[in-house]
Amino acid sequence: MKRFLFSFSLLVMLSLVWAACADSSDRSFDDGASPADRADGLSQSEIEKGIGPIEKVELSAVIDTALVSQGEAIFAVKCAACHKLTERYVGPPLGQVLDIRTPEFIMNMMLNPDEMARQHPEVQALLGQYFVPMPNQNLTEADARAVLEFLRDAYMGTSEVTP
């Protein structure tokens, strides 16, 4: 028992040596490199909903038209320089994006594009196709929710399709 205690203490102290040094010598910072094995480490939920602050979006059955107009205005300023609804521009067309992405994925892509590009296999595949990583336009969650409503409206075919 005493021998066990002794060994245990030794182990604790050795790990202290390691921790004390790791604390001051580990100067690593996020340099944007994407460790290849981390994409594989994503959960099924992350694959479906993306990586970011949005875990669950409550969607109403009826489109909120006021929110749509807000979203349209934000889309025009912050998204439309690269995305159109019906055709490829710099990035993919978004009119039918709800066919292939969950609402959470769409919002996380708007809110956390850098990490999504680094870690999510779907976004990495898109990057291979479109070349330009999506810039972070610093939307608030409320902004992103409004843009999502605009995209829902477009998806349901009620929006006037602006090229």
Added chain:
Amino acid sequence: MSTIFSKRLLFGACTVILAGLVFFACQTTGTQSTFGDDAARQVYVAPGEYDEFYSFFSGGFSGNLTVYGLPSGRHLKDVPVFSQYPENGWGYTEETVPMLNTSYGFVPWDDAHHPELSMTDGVPDGRWIFINANNTPRVARVDLTTFTTEEIIEIPNSAGNHGSPFITPNSEYLVASTRFSVPIPQRDMAISDYAGNFKGTLSFIKADTPGEMDVAFQVLVPGFNYDLAHAGKGPSFGWMFFTSYNSVEAHTLLEVNASQNDKDFIAAVNWQRAEECVANGNARRMVTRYFHNHMDAATQSAVSTEKTSVTVLEPTDCERLVYYLPTPKSPHGVDVDPTGQYIVAGGKLATVIPVHSFAKMQQAIADEAFETMIDGIPVLQYEAVIAGEVENPGLGPLHTEFDGRGFAYTTAFISSEIVKWRVGEPWDVVDRIPVYYSVGHLMIPGGDSRQPWGKYLVAMNKITKDRYLPTGPELAHAAQLIDISGDKMRMLLDFPTMGEPHYAQALPAEMIMDKQVQFFPIEENEHPYAAKSEAEARVERVGNDVHVYMTTIRTHFAPDNIEGVKVGDDVYFHVTNLEQDWDVPHGFAIIGANTSELLIMPGETRTLKWTPQGEGVYPFYCTDFCSALHQEMQGYVRVSPAGSNVSMAFGTGN
């Protein structure tokens, strides 16, 4: 029992050994306790870590402000102020050209000497930093959330704005004194009639409201050369002290003629008394011309306003406003200790550092212990105001700052050293350290304030000679970082500086690093020519002016193909950066531009005027490496002959 004891001993020994391991494992490999290695460790800022202080060096003849981290000496930024700066278009773009308006017209260069941080309660507060233009007298305000020049006020009735911009404890006023006395108002007269006819001014500038800097009043004084200044604080709050030399009023060969008097003067000005006299109507409005320029935050464009009169106060119309303190000899710097009790002068040609006592000055005024009067200004008796003289201060003492622990540090230009001395009896030198070479100003973070951060001192040396790898006839000036935390000063680091830094100020990084603007919200951009979305990108012709409302985002311009421009047109590229993320400026350059490039911050609009000289198809491109496809970020302008019928057309991707 003995087994337990020995095990306990073993356990204890292990603990000691492991503790030792922790200690040694964390040391950098190959550590030796030599002086040099200690110094290296003190200035080493590991990759990804931050410096402890921001320091702001004047650029001298570069006309801008340079920013360095301390203790590493890393060069962080140049902030263009008084000089055109083609790297980002400052003074070239339509938005910023009016910032350099003066009563002499557009003045694209100056000589910037003294950065001065805004203060609250006698301590730097991290809101703004001010800096003077020596040649065409001006004072600028640089905002410390954007590191950009936001405001410039010209100083009328001034020439050689050297003694500037020194600030009062709550940023009530900045001062600006005249190195060169001149006829006021300017007129044609014989230079030989200088004595008695040329005048100096001591200007007090309202500085505490952004966008509203203005000259509150000027004190008209005898035609000496006014040199530097510092404000009183604590007991001396309400006073400003200015050095002057050439009290003989020489007008030629000043290196010989200006130093004939045994003592020149510190002018002590009671600015609260000046406020009373102005309020009582003892001042007059003098007709003059000067400009006030500031960047309007909403339109992101300079607003330039001409002013046509200034308030002037004569000492004869306001008793008890100005007193002269005799000071040996050709004094340069004047510095007030953290307690506000002592006023220290650096007499370039003096053999001692004279220290005046504010309390004795008050007593001398009460006793009317006057030596004489000059143009209605009482000259106090030297013996009545002097608190002490520091003996053996080195040759050519110039400037003094303080560590907040009762010691002062003075530069000695001729003997190339810093001397540390005791503020108070017996006023003795306690340490000295050589610097390389010919030191002008020195700087301790907050070292002119009520509460210095007395850890480091930076010596700003005029001559470098053999200190760095040589670079032809012109060499960088040298800053030297000295540890002043102990009894003995220790040299830590040399680093080259850009332009000719005269003075610097510094503050702890945490005071401003978290307040940095990262981008300008595009919704708040009210620039009249902004295109706030790609849908607004367009080209409009107004007579011979062609306005291109252009947007940028990684990685294209809209429009990027433009036709219908003709020889004889002036083309204005109004480029709005639609990015809304930190550290993503875009550049814009077009072949043959006679101005500069644009560097446009996220959310900002900047305008380049381009006058095509002949027909052809001309490329433009982004100059700031913005993304993997930066090299694809380009476009063309087709220029047709004057009178051709090529119609206006523009677009991107079609």
